[in-house]
Amino acid sequence: MATFHEISPNASAGAKTLNWIDNRFPLSKLFKEHMSEYYAPKNFNLWYIFGSLSLLVLVIQIVTGIFLVMHYKPDAALAFGSVEYIMRDVPWGWLIRYMHSTGASAFFVVVYLHMFRGLMYGSYRKPRELIWLFGCGIFLALMAEAFMGYLLPWGQMSYWGAQVIVNLFSAIPLIGPDLALLIRGDFVVGDATLNRFFSFHVIAVPLVLLGLVVAHIIALHEVGSNNPDGIEIKATKDANGIPLDGIPFHPYYSVHDVFAVSMFLFVFSAIVFFAPEMGGYFLEYNNFIPADPFQTPLHIAPVWYFTPYYTLLRAVTTEMMYVLIACVLVGAVLAVAKIKMPSLFKGAIVGGALVVAAMMMAIDAKFWGVVAMGGGVVILFFLPWLDNSPVKSIRYRPSWHKVLYGAFVINFFVIGYLGTQPVSVIAGRISQFGTLFYFGFFILMPWWSRLGTFKQVPSRVNYTAH
């Protein structure tokens, strides 16, 4: 507990007020810890603006969301009409709604870039594992938030998208059908589903999201930010214990981020005013038709930010299962042959692989498609323990690592694109290849991340004043 601090009676009114507050609430202390005396590396590049930007988009979503709830009706008979009412009759309602719908896509744009930044510079490596885990939790909560929010306009894509995703849960053996029933609250997606998704979308998930964001930032400020060189700046401090390569977040990065915010808002406003539907990618055309439980639209695709994972789901067919079973068995054989370990572990690996292979034969490919889709997200949580590279940053890794990361990005775009397209034989084969590459990249990372000639990491960050 801090001692009570008296201030000179001649001090200004502002100083007296601040002192009064500081004796009762750690206002100055919090400001120092998180802003004016939070030392961030001085060599941040463009990639480091996406954290602040995602916070900005979160605020946009919460504010616009609050205003939309004032006019929206969570009722299967009224929902579609109330969204059109917001668009046509509520003063400036169209702007608030388009800000919210564009904000959803913008959120995923900045979060995907933010995550890729972490991947490039090894921001999830020790001691930042928990920052990464909280971040993956945010990503998951964001996906839930986006999915449930998409049902609310009660258009054709809302309805059938929800129908497909809720039915994913019914693919789980034994508990699946009952679980899907509990989620829908009816035998089909209907009024009950709409009402509960509304509740989750406007209060339950946002609360979780905010809690995770706070945890993410507290963990970050505890260990300090990583940087493009992947060097711990706290290792080199001056006489006052301040990192030599660190600068206070405020004013240096707060001003820097205000500039980034204005740049972002240029682009954001351009989309809101001139292309809010983004050619059917941000708002799908079929969603301007009211939900019809008897008529599935001829082509169903999720919104763009889910499509890479949707491709993982679609790639798992009965034929693909044979390939995956082969992968499991080959993996087990290699593990037994190549890794030194007690014979008990080897037995367990062989036994486990056989059990998994047997389950893969016994349970529908549909269930394994769901596993692939979920696994594609869950595997991100394990990244801190999959990456065994001796250096953090891509800058000091072998050149072929950069090529591999490039291939990962291209593959992510390809499976993302295929997720928006109707099924065809060739697209199916490419998405199966893309699925194997996606998982191979992560699962084989413990081995490939160690291979090659790594460059010497300098003791101080690379920075030229400008």
Place this chain on the structure above:
Amino acid sequence: MSETLAASGPNDPSKRTWLIASGCAGAVGGIAAAVPFVSSFQPSERAKAAGAAVEADISAIKPGEKMTVEWRGKPVWIVRRTPEQLAALPKLNDQLADPLSQRKPTEQAPEYARKDESRSIKPEYLVVVGICTHLGCSPSEKFKAGPQPSLPDDWQGGFFCPCHGSTFDLAGRVFKNKPAPDNLEVPPHMYLSDTKLLIGEDKKA
């Protein structure tokens, strides 16, 4: 604080026992309090009551056409098949995943719809729930035979699910190597007269 406690005297183990016991009692109360909240996720009485059987007048369906009725919020299709379409069904058996509805027989179809390839009481009329067994989309009708986009060249007529490309024949049977694991569900149904069909109930019930 714990140091002062430890210094003041030895721990009293009976206090710890009671702490654990009351903690457990609290946890039981907490779980019990969660039951009503989780149960509220279940379908309401109103939703359950909406599952009653529905009647359909099938006199107006022409051969090769389909009508749709709503049962439990789901589309139920009634298709009047032509003799040629019926004759083609047994020939498809090799290409189907489960031509005789033997996988999960009780869930897929009542017994009277499992006796042959037509999966029906009267072979002329097919009655199926129009919901794909993969992820619940409603397949679209592709009754015209012959090559067309997204379908094989030897297509004999049937249904195509736009979501993930599963195909079904005119008895609602799923083709091999498609995402859908099972044939389309045949709901319990019975004929009240030659032209009146009751969907949702059969003689057994």
